[in-house]
Amino acid sequence: MELFDVYSLFDVTPVRGQGCRIWDDKGQEYLDLYGGHAVISVGHSHPHYVEALTAQLAKIGFYSNSVRNPLQTELAHRLGTVSGYEDYCLFLDNSGAESNENALKLASFHTGRDRVVAFRKSFHGRTSGAVAVTDNPAIVSPFNACHKVTFCALNDAEAVEQELKRGDVAAVIVEGIQGCGGINMPDPDFMQELERLCRHYGTMLVLDEVQSGYGRAGRFFAHQWYGIHPDIITMGKGIANGFPCGGILTAPQFEPVKGRLGTTFGGNYLAMAAALAVLDIIESEQLTDNALRAGEWLRGALKQVQDEYPDRITDVRGRGLMLGIQFRENVAPLRKTLLFDKHIFTGVAGQDMIRLLPPLCLTQQEAQRFINALKDIL
Numbered sequence: 199m200e201l202f203d204v205y206s207l208f209d210v211t212p213v214r215g216q217g218c219r220i221w222d223d224k225g226q227e228y229l230d231l232y233g234g235h236a237v238i239s240v241g242h243s244h245p246h247y248v249e250a251l252t253a254q255l256a257k258i259g260f261y262s263n264s265v266r267n268p269l270q271t272e273l274a275h276r277l278g279t280v281s282g283y284e285d286y287c288l289f290l291d292n293s294g295a296e297s298n299e300n301a302l303k304l305a306s307f308h309t310g311r312d313r314v315v316a317f318r319k320s321f322h323g324r325t326s327g328a329v330a331v332t333d334n335p336a337i338v339s340p341f342n343a344c345h346k347v348t349f350c351a352l353n354d355a356e357a358v359e360q361e362l363k364r365g366d367v368a369a370v371i372v373e374g375i376q377g378c379g380g381i382n383m384p385d386p387d388f389m390q391e392l393e394r395l396c397r398h399y400g401t402m403l404v405l406d407e408v409q410s411g412y413g414r415a416g417r418f419f420a421h422q423w424y425g426i427h428p429d430i431i432t433m434g435k436g437i438a439n440g441f442p443c444g445g446i447l448t449a450p451q452f453e454p455v456k457g458r459l460g461t462t463f464g465g466n467y468l469a470m471a472a473a474l475a476v477l478d479i480i481e482s483e484q485l486t487d488n489a490l491r492a493g494e495w496l497r498g499a500l501k502q503v504q505d506e507y508p509d510r511i512t513d514v515r516g517r518g519l520m521l522g523i524q525f526r527e528n529v530a531p532l533r534k535t536l537l538f539d540k541h542i543f544t545g546v547a548g549q550d551m552i553r554l555l556p557p558l559c560l561t562q563q564e565a566q567r568f569i570n571a572l573k574d575i576l
Contacts, residue, residue: 208537215242218557218564220543229567232543236377236409236520236555239436240479247439247475254471263461269470276477277447281418283431286447287454290465294408294434295323297444298371300459301430302327304448305369305402307458313346315361315370315401319379320349322371322406331371333379352382355391362399369402369430370395374410374420377555380547381515381522389424402429408444409520412436413480413558416490416518423517436558438472485558493518496554496565503569507576512550521554522547532575540571 211223220228220242230238240247261267270290278284291297302314316322316331323329329338330345350357352372361367370392376382396403405428410420412433417423419431427449434444444464463469480486497514500523504511513524525532528549536542536552545553556564 208534210537217241217244218560226541228537228541228543229564230543231554231556231560231568232545233436233555233557234440235435235545236414237435237440238557239412239414240439240476240483240485241557241559244439244475244479246479247472250471250475250478251441251468254467257467259468260463260466263465267465267467267470269467269474270465273470273473273477276474280477280481281447282422283447285450286431287450287452288445288447289459290443290445290469291461292442292464292469293323293444294406294432295325295328295444296461296464297408297432297434297446298322298328298331298404298406299325301404301432301446302331302369302371304430304446304452304459305404307455308402308452309368309400311366311368311401313348313361313364313366313368315348315350315358315367317352317372317376318349319352319376319382320371320373320406321376321378322373323408352376353385353388355388355395358392359395359399362395362401365399367399367401369404371404371406373406373408375415375517375520377409377520377553378547380524380551381520381553383515383517384424386424389421389426393426393428396429404428404430404432406432408432408434409555412476413486413489414518414520414555416486416493418486420517420520437476438469439476441469441472443469443473480558483559488560489518489558492560492562492565493521495562496560496568497521499565499569500572503573503576506573510576516554519554519556519558519560523552523554525550525552535575536571540575542568542571 212220213223214221220230274288318333320333322331330342330347405421407419429449431447437443500514529552547553
């Protein structure tokens with residue numbers, strides 16, 4: 199049997215990691231500015247994280263959600279305190295896509311409505327409902343396309359209101375910062391108006407913070423820069439630093455009905471140990487503040503590179519350690535050069551953007567290494 203060939207693979211085999219660095223099977227060190235697609239939040243192989251998972255595995259690794267798991271309760275309390283959403287409730291699952299599925303399902307149950315408004319260049323996952331609200335026809339099958347979804351342009355509140363007026367929209371789903379679509383920033387005025395419109399028309403506002411949350415944007419959630427309170431917040435990726443975990447935070451108006459939501463693996467003991475360790479590290483090492491400081495320094499340095507090479511770079515945007523560098527050219531060759539000549543992992547967004555999603559423990563020295571490498575290449 200062979201693997202189903204769905205990924206374009208780089209000829210690199212990571213075998214070890216520490217902080218923002220990884221090593222391959224040949225002993226070559228790399229600077230990781232991609233974090234496994236924003237998953238590595240507190241750094242590779244953090245000692246406290248490793249200890250917490252190892253200690254939990256020695257006790258009990260799994261049992262079903264038919265029994266009490268005190269670690270789930272502890273995570274809910276801790277997450278409420280750290281995020282500022284003490285009056286919300288937590289439902290745990292396994293991934294960002296599953297979180298978005300559950301959020302949309304819950305919004306539909308709550309409103310009795312069956313349509314969703316999403317946004318152009320959005321990405322919410324690859325499962326059935328999540329991919330239906332993702333603006334990428336290449337990965338939406340005819341089965342997925344049966345969902346009732348309307349796409350509006352980001353920052354176009356008037357277009358959203360025209361849809362909400364019809365009275366059949368269960369939810370508006372929007373990313374705190376659009377990631378895969380190109381590090382596109384919602385305008386603060388738009389987000390505040392979006393909240394007002396959803397309240398006025400009885401529609402649930404779902405904030406997808408799978409990629410932009412957990413401290414990455416310099417606040418615990420990116421939408422907190424806009425001063426709004428969504429009805430549902432979805433999480434994944436960095437929540438457990440590489441151990442599969444996701445969840446949704448639900449506002450007080452949602453009354454839980456047994457049987458409507460459920461999961462086999464969500465909230466298991468190992469995932470909870472990992473998620474609690476992540477919060478320990480984020481708080482003790484002030485990684486949200488570091489993401490803001492390091493991100494501001496890196497964005498400023500990248501702006502200077504843009505000024506030096508305006509014929510190559512058209513824009514630098516993002517917030518915290520969620521940054522995009524837009525080029526006038528296809529960035530695939532540049533990404534390969536960075537990886538194989540400079541030994542730096544980066545991501546992309548579309549054909550013209552290098553995307554940076556490093557662990558939140560990135561130092562200025564490590565950021566400078568990237569700036570030097572980029573200038574050498576340019």
